[in-house]
Amino acid sequence: MQTSETLEKVAEELAKLPSIGRKTANRIAMYLAKSPSEEVIALSDALLQLKDKIRLCSVCCNITETDPCSICDSQKRSGNSICIVEEPGDVFAIEKTNEFRGKYHVLHGIISPLDGIGPEDIKVKELLMRLSGDVEEVILALNPSVEGEYTITYLSKLIKPLNIKISRIARGIPVGTDLEFADEITIAKAIEGRITL
């Protein structure tokens, strides 16, 4: 259906992005082709700067423009507790709660032999280097998938000898839901992880 090779190429590149299918990619490419040039230039500049300015924080491996990142650099946040997450997006999710006052560590992936990802492919070395200091507690906030669970067990095995308190986030009934609407698996997990009063 395409009439221009350039348009086709833009659409192809866009379609590589997550959650953008071929149809949406075509529509965006068409939209950009019709937009005034300053808008397109602004977009392409922003994209270039993304690659130019964004890097990984040398402490927590989160994406940042300044190194160390604003969270690692903050005086208000305690370095005693570190929350370990899988992706930078998870940091944003936890930050939205405004509850956690410690610092983060981003693994950039989880261990999954089926995808050829081992412990040395994610930021485990960087994590261990941080743990020598005054860290008192580590919170593992990984997804409860098979691979997430494995990574949790693997990391806790590594951290345990260091005499640091380790915990994992709870799983179970979401807040604001009635028990009767939760599925069996979630309820079973919630019963498994019950808390003594």
Added chain:
Amino acid sequence: MILDDLLLADFKNYHNCSFSFSPKLNFIYGENGNGKTNILESISMLCYTKSFLMNSEADCIKHGENAFEITGSFRNRVETKSSVKFLYRREENSKQIICDNDKVTRSNEFLGRFPLVVLSPYDLKLTMGLQQDRRRNFDLLISQISRVYLNDLRKYSKIIKQKNSLLKENLVTRRYSNGELKELVRVWNAELLDLAVKLMIRRLDFIEEFKSYITACFYRIVGSKYVPVISYESEILDENDLAGYSIDTLKNKLQRVLEEKLDTEIKRGISLSGPHKDNYMFCMDKAGEIFEMRTSASQGEHKTFVVALKLSEFGYLNANLKHTNTGEPVLLLDDVFSELDKSRINRISELITDFNQVFVTTTDKDHFGILKDNFTDSRTFHIVNGQAE
């Protein structure tokens, strides 16, 4: 659960064919190769999300076409209707199940909504064949009543897949030293331990409960000549454990076995212990002497055992679904009466008398006479070349 209507479009040898079934006996007859079993297969795909013959979806498309569609409308105990649609397109290799206009994205939430028991000549492999066939059979049965079991099973299989992939890859790439690999595998072992024991205990409980069903069913077919025995065979269970096993002893034992096998597993590049290697044993107790089915049963005994097994599965599912609105399972009998003498056919037909909806396929029209009197309602379908007459 009752299947009222079925529509097949480009499925196997059916171009476009609709059926309206009896809530009791549906007698499907016709010559070989006309498509009787295909009807049952399509029903199993609606209930199990895959074919009981283990055919791939791509093989179910009518010759020369690119997609097929199965639509069924079900009715449960309290007369609530549900429609299920199974769509498959060859191009994208995409399989889609739509239940009451909602796409089913997680099949583990679907299995068990439309309970089904199938008895076909292929089931002889349960007593004659490999242990994985028996495991699969009972896994499917337990999964139909326990979503937690199905979920645990899926999770466990995923862990085994990951562990195997780690072991296998390292055989080729030697990415890790022996010591490093051992540490990584030990973590997988720690992950699977809880699930493995949970699955085993669920299976042992299941056998304990299932025993009474199969014993009763056997008695009604063969009398007291012999008693069926089903036992669970696992590396980490011995005689004493069966009497009173506790979660902790099983866990410790499995952990020990996994540790002992670690070197062999690394050498062979595959995981060797756990419930995915366990076996269900089928035996007959003839006046105190135990015979294993696989090695010492006659043709007739195999057939009788499988019939009793499947009818007990029906009873077991039925009893476990009693407190739900789902209602009794649907029973598919694929070519069961061939090779059986008249008295056996009579006996089996008596056994299924008070059953819910039954589908029977056969080449011999005369069997209908024997069956129909045991059902309050019946309908016959003569299948000729992908058409019902």
